[in-house]
Amino acid sequence: MSDAKDTDKPGGRKPLTLKRTTGAGTVNQSFARGKTKSVVVEKKRKRVLGPQSGGAPTRTREEAKKAPPKSDRGLSEEEMQSRQRAIEKARAEEEERRERQRAEEEERERRAAEDRQRLEEARKREEEEARQREAEQARAKAESEAAEAEARVEESREKPADKKPAQKEAPEEEGLAGAVERAGGRVKSKKSGGPAAPKASPKKRAESPKRRGKLTIQNVFEDDEDRQRSLASVRRAREREKERREQGGAGSDKQARDVVVPETITVQELANRMAERTADVVKYLMKEGQMLRANEVIDADMAELIVEDFGHRIKRVAESDVETGFIEDDDPEEKKKPRPPIVTVMGHVDHGKTSLLDAMRSTDVVAGEAGGITQHIGAYQVQIASGDKITFLDTPGHAAFSAMRARGANVTDIVILVVAADDGVMPQTVEAINHAKAAETPIIVAVNKIDKQGADPQKVLQDLLQHEIVVESMGGDTQVVEVSALQKKGLDELTEAIALQAEVLELTANPDRLADGIVIESKLEQGRGAVATLLVNRGSLKRGDIVVAGTQWGKVRALMNERGQQVKQAGPALPVEIMGLDGAPEPGEPFAVVETEARARDLTEYRVRMVRDSQTGGGPSAAASLEQMMTRVKDKEISEFPLLIKADVQGSAEAIAGSLNKIGNDEVRARIIHQGVGGISESDVSLAKSSGAPILAFNVRANKQARELAEREGVEIRYYSIIYDLLDDIKAVLEGMLAPEKREEFLGYAEVLEVFNISKLGKVAGCRITDGIVRRGSGVRLLRDDTVIHEGKLSTLKRFKDEVTEVKSGQECGMGFENYHDIQKGDQIECFEVTEHERTL
Incomplete structure (x- = not known):
């Protein structure tokens, strides 16, 4: 009955079994409120490995021993054990492998944790250093503000009349803290709209960091309407600064330059x-x-x-190092390309230079009509019928030519010497020849005006022989072309001669580099500023290049050719007009393109300082005066004395030149750079400056422009009216160039009797004069066994205790050598004097 009740209960249930139970039991399970429940517990046997069939019971060990050997389908006990050992060994190896992997993983995790810890510590250190710096800055600022506030408090104490009534009632001992507290109360009252009711004491409120951030010294003494920067604003500024530093931590680190x-x-x-x-x-x-x-x-x-x-x-x-690399060295031959020749037309006045230039321009096949070209600059380029290009320079008076050579920047390749067939060789013709020879430039003689009555080209060629110009028809190498600029005859032959000479010279230049060249002329034009005519020697000049010429520099804003047309770039041997310089450079100055404006400023500032120093230093640095010439002679820099002679008539000039050529010997001589007739011109001064020679003027004077140029360039002009005075001065200069002749004169002998050691003088020889005399300051030789062991100067000569000037033969004296003390008893002293005798020519 009880069992039936138990199963009928809602919570009761029968035990469930899946297999046959081998043993069973019950267990009482207690619940809350005194309830219990019986639970059936089943017990199962362990399964024994071994072959079984049809669920038959497992055999015991004794039965297994008695059993017959295994069949083909079964395993023996030894095989089972070996299999078991193999399985256990595999399990052990697998466990060992897993353990090793686990250890490696733990090691990697440990290293990663250590790296993270180091990074965290570095970050914390950087943040701590940043906080310390900010704290130090805030502390320094607070100290300065406190000192300023205290000074204001002291000032307010000294002026009681300026104080407010409320401040008068405050005790003087209140000081800065009380003022700060009162200001803090005013600020809080203003924000709340009523009287301040602080929770903390005034002292704590004044010491609060928040109050210090909001309150500044100006709040203490200024009116309530003045507001200061809030603490939030300061915090935002600090955060922005911190973000800027963090963002620029790696990318914006200061680069060392x-x-x-x-x-x-x-x-x-x-x-x-x-x-x-x-x-x-x-x-x-x-x-x-x-x-x-x-x-x-x-x-x-x-x-x-x-x-x-x-x-x-x-x-x-060094300051002078800025000039290094301004004009670069020559380019490799493989980078050079052929360029047009640069031709300069020179000659006497009214011999047809200008007419010949105009006629040559008419041969330009690019220009169109003859005479239709407007020449804006002093140089232009023409293209002849053969396709060759020729660049002509217009150098009136040869001033630009002389300036180029004087500055060491000669760019002319060929000189056309224009000689009128009716006048022949004239003074300026000779001057042009001397210019061309000094520049080592080949000459092409153009005999002009052959159509004029009385023309004699052969006489011109005969006159040129006197100036070492030998034409081809006479066995020389100078080309001669007979032309008529008026009738335009012989122009083709002249251009062919120029092309042939250029082919012989093999003119090349590298166009693919920074441009350099020479300044032909410059001027200042209203509305255009400084305009300079440049002749490119190497490279290509482009718009936007930074050009340095002398003491001027600028960026090229415009490039124009001789026709006034805009061009994009100017190659070698092409003259162009540029705008953009900050001033007008001197003609003949070399120019070059530099990389940066800073480089250009350095160059021009250095040159301006050099010019200023030379002007304030008492004259030019390369003055060609007789005194400086003598200095150079003493330094053995020259053995020739260059001169430039100008006389009133040709006979006087030839007489002076002939007389000066006779003065001299194998060591020194006078070298006539140029001799001419007429007044001294600017061209003469330029030639003398470039040659480093003075000008000898015989019965002629220099014009105003030449005098100013001579003073500016430091060229000395000496005026003479008597030819003998001129010859005597030059002879004296040449004699001064000769080294003086030295002659040795014997004085006497002395024998060393004893050697005394004196503290202040060193060793002094007690001597007897055996021959001649001995003078103080004379030269001496110390002889030991008839061998010279020292040659020097006699510094001390005493008779008894007195210093004497000389001692005669037979007397005794004390002698001391200059910077020598190795004297022994029995030595011989030879005394002599050396005299210099001037040499004469």
């Missing part, structure tokens, strides 16, 4: 070269106690300190 610093440099230029803000450099100088503005000049030592403190590397250069 190689800063080139000359001997002097402005603060602004130094900041530009360091790629730093000029204001930062000025602030740095203010911290160092140097109140300098951006445009002030500092020396190289101060610039070195600034560069190193800003974390850069300095490269100091």
Whole structure:
């Protein structure tokens, strides 16, 4: 009955079995409120490995032993054990492999954790250093503000009449803290609209960091209407600064630069070269106690300190090093290409130079009509029928030609010497020949005016022989072309001669490089500024290039040819007119294109300083005076004395030149650079300047322009009216160039009797004069066993204790040598004097 009740209960259930139970039992299970329940527990046997069939019971060990051997389908006990051992061994190896992998994984995790920890520690250190720096800056700012506030409090105490009534009632001992507390109360009252009701004491409120952030010294003494920067604004600014530093931590680290610093440099230029803000450099100088503005000049030592403190590397250069590399060396031959020849037309006045130039321009097949070209500049380029191009230079008076050669920048390839067939060789013709020879430029003689009555070309060729111009028809190598500029005869032959000479010269240049060349002329035009005519020697000049010419520089804003047409670039041997320079350069100055504006400024500033120093230094640096010529002679720089002679008539000039050529010997002689008739011109001064020679003027004078040029260039002009005075002066100069003749004169002998050691004088020889006399200051030779062991000067000569000038034969004296003390008893002393005798011619 009880069992039936139990099964009928909602919570009761029968035990469930899946297999046959081998043993059973019941367990009482207790619940809350005294309820219990019986639970049936089943117990199962472990399954024994072994072959079984049809659910038969497993055999015991004894039965297995008695059993017959296994069949083909069963396994013996030994095989089962070996299999078990193999399984266990495999399990052990698998476990060992897993353990090894687990250890490696743990090692990797440990290393990653250590790396993360190091990075975290580095970040914390950087944040801590940043916080310390900000705290130090805030502390310094607070201290300065407190000191300023205290000073204001002291000032307010000294002026009681200026105080407000409420401040008068406050005790004087209240000081800064009380003022700060009152200001804090006013600020809070204003924000809340009523009286302040602080929860903390005034002292704690004044010391609160939040209050310190919101309250400044100006709040203490200014009116309530003045508001200061809030703490939130300060916090935002600090966060922005922190973000800027974090963002620029890797990408915007200051890059160390190689800063080139000359001997002097402005603060602004130094900041530009360091790629730093000029204001930062000025602030740095203010911290160092140097109140300098951006445009002030500092020396190289101060610039070195600034560069190193800003974390850069300095490269100091001498002031003259800025010129290095301005005009680069010659280019490799494989980069050179043929270029047109540059031709200069020279000759006497009214011999037809201008007419010949106009006729040559008419041969330009590109220009169209003859005479339709407007020549804007002093040089132009024409293209002849054969396709060849020729560049002509118009150099009236040869001034530009002389200036080019004087500055070492001669760009002329060929000189056309124009000689009128009716006049023959004239003074300026000879001058042109001398210019061409000095420049080592080949000459083509153009005999003009052959159509004129009385023309004699053969007489011209005979006259040229006197000046070492030998034409081809006479066995020389100088080409001669007979032309008529008026009738335009012989122009083709002249252009062919120019082309042939250019082919012989093999003129080449590299067009693929930065341009350089020479300044032909320059001027200032209203509305256009400085306009310079340049002749390109190498490279290609383009618009936008930075050009330096003399003391001027600028960026090329326009390029125009001789016809006034805009061109994109100018190659070798092409003359162009440019605009953009900051001034008009001197004709004959070399120009070159530089890479940067800073380089251009350095060059021009250095040249301006050199010009200023030469002007304030008492005259030109390369003055060609007789005194300086003597200095150069003493330094053995020259053995010839160059001269330039101008006389009133040709007979006087020839007489002076002939007389000067007779003066001299194998060591020295006079060299006549040029002799001419007429007054001294600017061309003569330029030639004398380039040759380093003075001008000898015989019964002629220099015009105003020549005098000013001579003073500016430092060329000496000596005026004579008597030919013998001129010859005597030059003879004296040549004699001064001769080294004086030295002659040795014997004085006497002395024998050393004893040697005394004197503290102040060293060793002094007690001697007896055996022959002649001995003078103080004379030369002496010390003889030992008839061998000279020392030659020097006698510094001490005493008779008894008195210093004497000379001692005669038979007397005794004390003698001391200059810077020599190795004297022994029995030595012989030979005394002599050396005299210089001037040599004469």
